[in-house]
Amino acid sequence: MSSAGRALPDVGLVVAARQGDQRALDDVVAASLPLVYNIVGRALRGHADVDDVVQETLVRVIRYLPALNDPAAYRSWLVAIAIRQVRDWETRRRVALNRDAGLDAIHNVPDPASDFAGMTILRLGLTDQRREVAEATRWLDPDDQELLSLWWLEETGEITRNEVADALGLSPGHVAVRIHRMKEQIQSARGVVRALRARPGCPDLETGRAAGRGRG
Incomplete structure (x- = not known):
């Protein structure tokens, strides 16, 4: 169990903060910061808007x-609040892309978050198997x-699994x-x-990739 993940305020501190104790509120926020950064940083895949x-x-x-x-x-x-803010960010980002560019242009706009897997591979020197997993996550939908x-x-x-379920508004079974x-x-x-x-690549696959580049 990660000590950082469990270094959150106890119930007594939360109660005091709810009742208007400013020092308790400051402590609650400080203790919550590492977990929030972990959730948001992973969900946004290292985007500059994490902060x-x-x-x-x-x-x-x-x-x-x-x-x-x-x-x-x-x-x-x-x-749950952190996940809601991540979803709001994703929505704003999609709206901005649609507003500032036509559909054809959108396909040519580099995603600022899309290279996160590449940065992870470079910085951590991942093994071939882990590199595959990191690159494969690029194919997942939001x-x-x-x-x-x-x-x-x-x-x-x-x-915990229950906290994952609560954040997504699902039952633990559905999350599983x-x-x-x-x-x-x-x-x-x-x-x-x-x-x-x-290497060498599949001829049909190479033809498809070349066709895709030709449409770009």
Whole structure:
């Protein structure tokens, strides 16, 4: 169990913060910061807006903490707010792209977050197998990217399965099904990664890739 993931305020501190104790509120925010950064950083895949989304999350924590009915549920509540802010960021980003460019132009706009897997591979010197997994995650849709970020945190002990379920508004059983499907998609994508990196490549695949580049 990661000590960082569990270094969150106890119930007594949350209660004091809800009642207007400014020092307690400062301590609650400080203790929450590492987990929020972990969730947002993974979900946004290293995008430059991570700090902004973390700040928006903590602003909402401060604003709505007095309305939290069950202080013992603070962790789950915090995770849910962070995920909601990530979704809002994704929505704003899609709207901005659609507003500033036509559909044809959008296809040529580099995604600032798309190279996160590449940076991870470069900086960490991953093994071939881990490199495949990192590259395969690029093929996941936004909902599964979000699920992947939470599942990684669960696997490292930062959050629990129930907290993942609460953040997504699903039952633990439904989360288990989605994780299973996500893993299958990653495995399929790893096959695509291997095919794209194969030397010599498949002639049909190379023809398809060349055609795709011709349409760009």
